[in-house]
Every structure is written in C-alpha cells, then in structure tokens.
Amino acid sequence: MTLDFDPVAEARRNWQRHGWPSIDAMAAATSITRAHQILLARIDDAVSAHGLTFSRFEALALLHFTKDGCLPMGKVGERLQVHAASVTNTVDRLERDGRVERRRHPEDGRTVLACITDHGREVVQEAAASLGAIDFGLGGPDTVDFAAIETVLAPVRRNADDF
C-alpha cells in the first residue's frame, strides 16, 4: 500500500493535459474510490482474524442489533443496500460457519429468517472491538476529521436519495 506517486494528482494532470471534462469532480470521485479501497483492505484484514469478511460482519452486526436476532432475508438486503442474491450468498457462508441459521417464518411461508447464533454474537462483538482498535481503517499518524468526512459526503449521499 506504499506508493511513490499520488494517484489523484496523477489523474488530475492527465485529464488536464487531454482536455477532459469535470476535472474537479473526477478528482473527488477518485479520492473517494481510493479511500474506499484503503478502508476495505484494512477492515477486511481486521475482521479476517475472526473468520469474517466485511460483508459478513455487516450482516452479523445487523442481526445482532435486532430484538430477537432474526430478520427476513429481504430486510437484510434492504438495510445493507445489497442485492437479494448477495444476501443469499452471505448468509450461506455465515450459516456454513455456524454464525447464523435459517428459519421458516411462522406466518409467511415465502419468508426465510436469518437468525444470529450465540457463536455469531460472540464473533461479531470481538470483531467490532478489532475494528474499533484500528478506527475502521481510518487510523494513522495524520489526523483524520471524522465529522468533516461525514459532513462533506452527506450531499453526495443525499443526491442519491440516500436519506
């Protein structure tokens, strides 16, 4: 993860030189993409110690936050903003590892409930601690303004009707 050039500055120079449009937007988008790339790598590294990926951690945390530890598959996808097929995939693996189990919905035969197991609860709490320890990949010598990040990205999310 050590570079001898700034990918964003590099991109900016090239776009400028070729007269391509929306340079500032491009640089902002590239920054977000790169920051995400960095975060995901660090986060996945942290949760892998607990046999998880970030996706699985998110699903597990979501279930853990629930009253009775269960949620219909569809709700999981909705909350996590991922496709239903991705939920099937994620729950498959969590179930394989005994962190989650599928149950029939008592009233609606179409619905499948994903329920976190006791083991799942242990794992997700340990993983959350590991993530906290690295400040979710945002840690390091340079000071990061967490609140500013949230603020500056809010309009981006709002433009996509994110809330």
Next chain:
Amino acid sequence: MTLDFDPVAEARRNWQRHGWPSIDAMAAATSITRAHQILLARIDDAVSAHGLTFSRFEALALLHFTKDGCLPMGKVGERLQVHAASVTNTVDRLERDGRVERRRHPEDGRTVLACITDHGREVVQEAAASLGAIDFGLGGPDTVDFAAIETVLAPVRRNADDF
C-alpha cells in the same frame, strides 16, 4: 437507490446503543463506503453505454494517457493499484472487445505490453465525455464541494502511504 432511512444515522444509533467503540470513525467509514457504492453504480451505468465497466475504463484511460499507448501489464496494476491477476482479467476482456491488444516487449521476454487500439481510443474518449456529463456520479440537486472532499480524504490516503 431510494431509502426511507439514513444508513449512517441508523448505524450510529445501533453502535451507540450497544456501547461499541469508535462511533465517529465508524460513521465516517460508513459514509465513505456508501458514497463509493453510489458512485460506482452511477459510473458503471454511464460507461456501460460504451460497453465498458469502470475498471476497463480506468485501464483504457491509463493506456490512452501514455506516450505510445502501451504499458507493461505490471505497470498497469501498479498505477491502478490492483492485483496483477485483475489486470490479466481486465486486459483479457478489453482485448476480446478489440479495445486493447497484447504485444511482446522487444527487449524483455517476460514482459507483456497492453496497447490501446484506435477503437479503444475512440471508446475511452466517448466514455470520458459521458462521465463528465454526470460529474462522475457526484451530480444532483444538492451542491457537492469537490475540493473539500479531496481535502478531507487526503489524510486518510496519506495514512495509507498513498502519496
């Protein structure tokens, strides 16, 4: 892409309630993740009209920016910060579609050069225009401060030795 709740605020509430650590960092990381998710969807949608994905567009643009339109596979991965196997994959598909062709390196038999074709140059320029038209997924009714995004994410990237 329309939600009736704010995923970040939601996450913040849940973490708070369970006493989990680094809430502000979590919210910032979640914002970045979500912003990236939004951008990627919009960008991919824009370039798909030209038979590209964002990855392929990036590779194509990189080659287009080069003096002679060629770059060793390894250099492509280095610039794009992706694994060598991903480069192989991306170039395979670009080559299949006639946007790129592989050539032997004249001096080093180990090296494979990825070279953009004339068709590739046409496509990448059209795609760049499409991306500019949507401000790289950052467009919308709410005003987005491009420069602020770059500034606020700089320490995140610097913490990962990104430049």
Next chain:
DNA sequence: TCGAGAAAGTTTGACGTCCAAGGAGTTTTC
C-alpha cells in the same frame, strides 16, 4: 558459464456484487 534467485504474467480458486430467470407461497380478483 551455469545455476540459484528474482521478476513478469497467467491460472486457479475463493469472495462479493449484480442481473435474469425460476420455483414456491400468498394475495387479489373475478
């Protein structure tokens, strides 16, 4: 000069994401 080690790409396998299609169950409608 010759063999060990390094370097460059590709292949294979695991993961995550999406889309499209299909099966099963429920609700609506006539």
Next chain:
DNA sequence: GAAAACTCCTTGGACGTCAAACTTTCTCGA
C-alpha cells in the same frame, strides 16, 4: 374457489478483486 398477480428467495452466469501456485524469462554471482 380458482386463476392471475405479486412477493420472497435461490440459482446460474458475468464481472472484479485478491492470494497462492506455476511457467517462462532474465539476472547475477560463484
């Protein structure tokens, strides 16, 4: 009540990413 319409989930295929193993080629030192 039965057929049509809708909902929920899973399956299969395409794509992108990474890690590890492997092949080919080059380099360097004994």
